[in-house]
Amino acid sequence: xxxxxxPTDSFPAEPGGIAADGTVTDRLVEANRRYAAGFTDPxxxxxxxLGVAVVSCMDARIDLHAALGLELGDCHTIRNAGGVVTDDxxxxxxxxxxxxxxxSVVLIHHTKCGLESITEEFRHDLELEVGQRPAWAVEAFRDxxxxxxxxxxxxxxxxxxxxxxxxxxxxxxxxTGLLREIDPA
Numbered sequence: 088x089x090x091x092x093x094p095t096d097s098f099p100a101e102p103g104g105i106a107a108d109g110t111v112t113d114r115l116v117e118a119n120r121r122y123a124a125g126f127t128d129p130x131x132x133x134x135x136x137l138g139v140a141v142v143s144c145m146d147a148r149i150d151l152h153a154a155l156g157l158e159l160g161d162c163h164t165i166r167n168a169g170g171v172v173t174d175d176x177x178x179x180x181x182x183x184x185x186x187x188x189x190x191s192v193v194l195i196h197h198t199k200c201g202l203e204s205i206t207e208e209f210r211h212d213l214e215l216e217v218g219q220r221p222a223w224a225v226e227a228f229r230d231x232x233x234x235x236x237x238x239x240x241x242x243x244x245x246x247x248x249x250x251x252x253x254x255x256x257x258x259x260x261x262x263t264g265l266l267r268e269i270d271p272a
Contacts (some may be wrong), residue, residue, distance in 0.1 A: 143195040144170035169202040172238040197259040
């Protein structure tokens with residue numbers, strides 16, 4: 088049983104819901120209305136209770152909070168393609184630590200990642216198609232363990248972070264749901 092529809096599916100009208108020809112965004116907005124109807128301000132601070140920032144891939148197969156036993160307010164969650172430590176991830180981690188008190192960083196890549204099947208040629212193809220070269224790197228990789236090590240090294244050597252002694256990296260197995268820790272050496 089699937090919990091989501093394909094992007095081309097339309098959604099049946101529900102009482103008080105979206106029309107049959109509604110978009111995915113319409114579906115999300117309607118879900119938010121239902122959520123907000125029972126929402127109570129939890130009275131939380133923006134500082135994560137566990138003092139940890141988790142950097143992970145944006146892959147839709149990873150339910151990060153469920154996989155790590157996290158609750159609302161426990162951590163900062165930073166996600167991008169591949170879970171790669173980019174300049175923007177460093178920006179978020181720096182704000183997380185310096186302004187909001189996190190001390191630990193957990194990096195999570197995963198098996199069967201899409202970045203293992205593309206190359207930097209993606210940027211060149213995109214440039215040919217749109218006439219402008221992207222300012223960002225694809226950060227494709229062939230060895231997920233080595234890419235986790237590289238991400239750990241980027242965090243540990245950042246001059247902007249205050250706390251680099253508790254940085255750990257993992258590979259999430261999308262078929263078993265288990266984390267495998269990566270030795271940084």
